[in-house]
Amino acid sequence: MTSDDHARATTDLRDIPEADLDQALDLVHLAFHLKPADKTRAYHRRTLRACTRIGAYDDGRLSGVAGAHRVTLSVPGGQLPCAALDFVSVAPTHRRRGILTAMLDELWRRCAAEQRPVSCLWASESAIYGRFGYGAATESYRIEIDSSRPLALRIAPDSRPLRLIDPADAPTVLAPRYDATLPQRAGRFLRDAAWWREHVLDLDGSRGGDDRDGFGAARVVALGDPGGIPAGYAVYRTRGPGENRPGAVLVDELEAESAPVAAALWSYLASIDLTSTVRIEARPADDPLLHLVADRDQVRVTGQEPSLWLRLVDVRAALTARSWAAPVDLVLDLRDPALPANAGRFRLTAGPDGATWHPTTETPDLALDVRELASCYLGGTPLRHFVHAGLVTEHTPGAAHHLDAALATEWLPFTGENY
Numbered sequence: 001m002t003s004d005d006h007a008r009a010t011t012d013l014r015d016i017p018e019a020d021l022d023q024a025l026d027l028v029h030l031a032f033h034l035k036p037a038d039k040t041r042a043y044h045r046r047t048l049r050a051c052t053r054i055g056a057y058d059d060g061r062l063s064g065v066a067g068a069h070r071v072t073l074s075v076p077g078g079q080l081p082c083a084a085l086d087f088v089s090v091a092p093t094h095r096r097r098g099i100l101t102a103m104l105d106e107l108w109r110r111c112a113a114e115q116r117p118v119s120c121l122w123a124s125e126s127a128i129y130g131r132f133g134y135g136a137a138t139e140s141y142r143i144e145i146d147s148s149r150p151l152a153l154r155i156a157p158d159s160r161p162l163r164l165i166d167p168a169d170a171p172t173v174l175a176p177r178y179d180a181t182l183p184q185r186a187g188r189f190l191r192d193a194a195w196w197r198e199h200v201l202d203l204d205g206s207r208g209g210d211d212r213d214g215f216g217a218a219r220v221v222a223l224g225d226p227g228g229i230p231a232g233y234a235v236y237r238t239r240g241p242g243e244n245r246p247g248a249v250l251v252d253e254l255e256a257e258s259a260p261v262a263a264a265l266w267s268y269l270a271s272i273d274l275t276s277t278v279r280i281e282a283r284p285a286d287d288p289l290l291h292l293v294a295d296r297d298q299v300r301v302t303g304q305e306p307s308l309w310l311r312l313v314d315v316r317a318a319l320t321a322r323s324w325a326a327p328v329d330l331v332l333d334l335r336d337p338a339l340p341a342n343a344g345r346f347r348l349t350a351g352p353d354g355a356t357w358h359p360t361t362e363t364p365d366l367a368l369d370v371r372e373l374a375s376c377y378l379g380g381t382p383l384r385h386f387v388h389a390g391l392v393t394e395h396t397p398g399a400a401h402h403l404d405a406a407l408a409t410e411w412l413p414f415t416g417e418n419y
């Protein structure tokens with residue numbers, strides 16, 4: 001028996017009971033090289049406790065942990081129950097023996113039982129999850145504004161007054177504006193008050209938000225009539241000038257109902273005294289900011305990377321749940337080695353009235369992997385980019401173009417925050 005065979009024989013997959021939560025966290029912190037402060041550990045414990053928790057046990061000790069938040073994800077034209085994978089950790093003594101593979105198989109079984117057609121994650125390394133059928137489905141830009149001078153704009157900003165909001169009140173005040181973005185932007189999570197407090201505002205600083213690289217606690221600014229739904233808002237943190245570093249503003253989130261409102265908020269952020277740069281870690285690639293500034297040199301895209309990875313666990317349920325921008329009628333030959341129930345030849349007939357996905361023996365127009373379908377599902381990457389990259393085969397010329405027109409969305413999908 002090899003050591004790998006031994007590992008497989010002694011690995012036992014089951015729910016992690018509450019009694020093992022601390023052992024599970026120890027393994028997570030070991031795998032991620034973390035030494036969290038007490039309040040951050042308590043936060044991790046709270047969030048892992050609320051997850052579906054799958055443990056790989058070897059002789060009664062945890063050698064693998066996977067958690068999945070039960071979330072709802074915005075998709076074009078709707079929302080879907082989704083298993084948001086997190087805390088994935090395998091002991092360094094047990095790596096590369098199939099423990100992650102086994103935990104994912106188990107997770108997808110749970111997805112089927114709980115009628116969650118999709119699963120998502122933020123990857124610690126981009127090389128890990130493609131083989132499991134996860135495709136990068138949203139992208140984000142890192143942006144920096146040179147605010148050593150006033151932000152020059154090509155449009156007139158909304159002139160209504162801005163007001164600072166007590167972060168404790170922010171979940172109630174801001175939620176309607178955020179919720180209004182969900183039908184426009186796929187790839188976003190539905191939030192309850194706890195999500196706002198912990199993931200967005202980090203009110204008690206347990207995620208390190210009040211000490212991130214010297215930045216302070218979250219500040220919230222809103223525009224619009226007090227008492228109504230704000231026309232826009234920004235959640236941001238500031239850092240005064242220090243030795244060898246300029247004062248800076250770090251923007252966590254900015255939502256606006258129109259370009260003039262966005263212009264007013266960006267101008268405000270770029271005008272805060274004792275700061276000369278505005279950093280934004282994640283913005284959509286189609287952010288109007290990039291166009292409404294008069295001097296594009298003042299606003300630089302400093303990074304671009306995949307954010308949310310998506311897995312279509314039940315392809316039929318996922319495809320028939322989203323809306324379609326144009327009619328399409330194609331036969332797809334779909335590969336899905338990890339979940340063979342999805343694989344085969346299917347006719348996709350979709351349009352403004354919905355979609356059907358039926359098995360067929362007809363000649364395929366396109367042959368693709370479920371990973372690429374996931375990358376296109378939210379309307380992010382066009383399928384023809386994968387044709388150009390040699391990853392999708394177009395048997396019928398123009399088929400990818402037709403599917404892209406049907407999958408297209410007005411706004412690109414975007415996932416601003418991790419969970």
Ligand SMILES: CC(=O)SCCNC(=O)CCNC(=O)[C@H](O)C(C)(C)COP(=O)(O)OP(=O)(O)OC[C@H]1O[C@@H](n2cnc3c(N)ncnc32)[C@H](O)[C@@H]1OP(=O)(O)O
Pocket residue numbers: 031032085086087088089090091094095096097098099100101102121122123124125127128131
């Ligand atoms: C959603 C999240 O939580 S992301 C966080 C992921 N976790 C981490 O990064 C923490 C540190 N790393 C780990 O704990 C582990 O190495 C894991 C979880 C990444 C992988 O767990 P393992 O049990 O070793 O994976 P498993 O043995 O099932 O690997 C399956 C396949 O994926 C490949 N693989 C696994 N990890 C990686 C990686 N980091 N990079 C590239 N390939 C990888 C394996 O080589 C294997 O390929 P093969 O089938 O061709 O042989």
